[in-house]
Amino acid sequence: MEAGKTAESEPAAGPSSAATEAHKPAPNMPQFTREEDLHAYHEMLLIRRFEEKAGQLYGMGLIGGFCHLYIGQEAVVVGMQMAAVDGDQVITGYRDHGHMLATGMDPKGVMAELTGRRGGYSRGKGGSMHMFSREKQFFGGHGIVGAQVSLGTGLGFADHYRGNGKVSLTYMGDGAANQGQVYESFNMAALWKLPVVYVIENNRYAMGTSVARASAQTDFSKRGLSFGIPGESVDGMDVRTVREAAGRAIEHARSGKGPFILEMQTYRYRGHSMSDPAKYRTKDEVSKMRDEHDPIEMVRKRLLELHGVPESDIKSTDAKVRETVNAAAEFATDDPEPDPSELWTDILLEAKA
């Protein structure tokens, strides 16, 4: 079993070991207040339900092309956003729906983009992998593995140039982390002390290739060492550890010390895309992860057991989230396709006289 082997060979960094500990209150485990846990629960659940709905709409033929679901990885982007401030930019690859929702983008607009309708964020012209919101400082949504890393470094370059105190949160997967331009970007970010936090979401598989089969150095927090970029491996299944590490990394970048790398040990429950045959891992591996380390279930437990939140409150949050997602799906189904004239718009901007 490939992934089990990986986790054993990397005992300190494996999500399984870290996540197991999270169930018992470890002495140094960062704690959330009741409000923080409620917020995290809502945000992660919204992503989970949204993605489940997207999977359903894909199955119905309403969503076309590629569709990469974020289910299982919710704690990463939610924890990161809890440590970010307004104006910090976010950019990621193609597994991007969770990032959009976490930056506050409207689920209706995101879902309508998935279905290719005129009310989508890109007016139906980008689709699942290419969505943006200048208002929310979400810069995509990129379909070329690793390209967003140089682009995100450029966002950091702009922050540095303007001296605006903002930080670029640049996400990539364990697969993208092997691309050449990632290291070109690391070099320049370190050289110029750019405010970039690189978040490597290690979900153990680049499509169907396990980390151990693709990476000579499987500890991704070390990938910046030769450039002097500090890194940390984080239990990415626990939103608390994510937010704490994010706080440190973002503060490092914001204070002018340059880039920081966070390896998020996480796990994707679903296939790489909707058309993934899942031959490369066992069902047991997936169900073990879901049963023992689910990021949302952990928070739910804390809400009930630690914060004494009544189950009825949690159920009403669940219902509210479902309602939001259903409304998004309904909008995305009813909204018309783009007007044919949209074929010829947004190719070039009009130059000002």
Add this chain to the structure above:
Amino acid sequence: MATDILMPALSPTMEEGKLAKWLKKVGDPIKSGDVLAEIETDKATMEVEAVDEGVLAKILIDEGTEGVAVNTPIAIIAEEGEDVEKAAASGGKGGPKANGHDAGGQQAPTPTAQAEGLTDKPAATSKTSDDAPVAPAAPATITNKAKEPVMAEFPADTPMVTMTVREALRDAMAEEMRRDGDVFVMGEEVAEYQGAYKVTQGLLQEFGAKRVVDTPITEHGFAGIGVGAALAGLKPIVEFMTFNFAMQAIDQIINSAAKTLYMSGGQLGCPIVFRGPNGAAARVAAQHSHDYAAWYSNVPGLKVIAPYTASDAKGLLKAAIRDPNPIIFLENEILYGQSFPVPKLDDFVLPIGKARIHREGKDVTLVSFAIGMTYALKAAQVLAEQGIEAEVIDLRTIRPMDTETVLESVKKTGRCVTIEEGFPQSGVGAEISARLMVDAFDYLDAPVLRVTGKDVPMPYAANLEKLALPNVAEVVEAAKAVCYK
């Protein structure tokens, strides 16, 4: 036996340079490897090292002399034991021959064959063999201003200054950087080195390291960083040392810069200029000689500019920097050093996407751009001597292409020849042919002919390189063919 020291060619395209400083004086013993002098080219200051040993017998070119042609004898070295006075008087063996194959008496610090290849290259110099009576296309001066731009783009009484394409590009960047704090330039050797081809000369001194950014040699990475900065609203000028190296970055140029506006439903524009020398220089072979005009012109979301004159280079680069879209700005190493009149205006900006009728004529339309214009203009002169009046159109912008100007001309002449250094298949000429077939079918009296670079990787050997590039004779022949003469 006395040996001449010749003015060396210090770069593939160098034709002349300034003898900046002598570091040895007459009578000094010379050892192999000694630095004899400093030569200033249009790109850099270089040291000339001695290859042979002896005594410096005579200095033929004083320090401070400008415009010393490559292969001019600059000093005489007397061999050990030889009478220095006599050697100096002898003037050295071989004399000021253009080619340095008389190796016995001549010492050229760089291979003389390289310089020879240079002078043979049609576009590089006026010393071409196939069109000797034709004046060099480039240095149009103020005196012939009236004949030059047919389309008036500035008032006729505008004072003109003569400057090189290189200076025009630099001035364009400097003016735009003064005007807008969001404009910055990044690339390899743009700052401290003053530009690999000296195009960014002086920018670091005026604007500082924050806005003139030396990058490591990582085209893919810094192109992506430039695009990211542009998506965030800055206006980067990304210099590629040559567009050949931009192949490493072409994913960011096309997938990120060109497509994001569309994919974001109009939310995220990418105001960026990618610029640098494109196409063949001289004797740099296949990997350094590629013309990318057709490649980039294939991509919606990009604008592609390829100027010929210094005036167009300046006016169009300023327009490109102000344009809110990603721009590919294709320069040419051989044109960098050529001089043209440029209007002396505080803010000279030209419209992107407009061709210019460079020379009027009624018999045949020659359409070209960038260095291709040098062949077209020389051919037009040759044709004029044979009674054929060619109209020469400089496209200036490849995308969006000004088909209208070409069409109007072809309606008048009924004949068209396209000229480019790029490859024939799916080239710019192929595009023009296709458009004329549709839009000018009833006006054409002959099929459109294309003069292009040959369908081979650029060879290194001087004679093969010359064969691979278009030449004036081919343009003349094609023009006569479509005129059935």
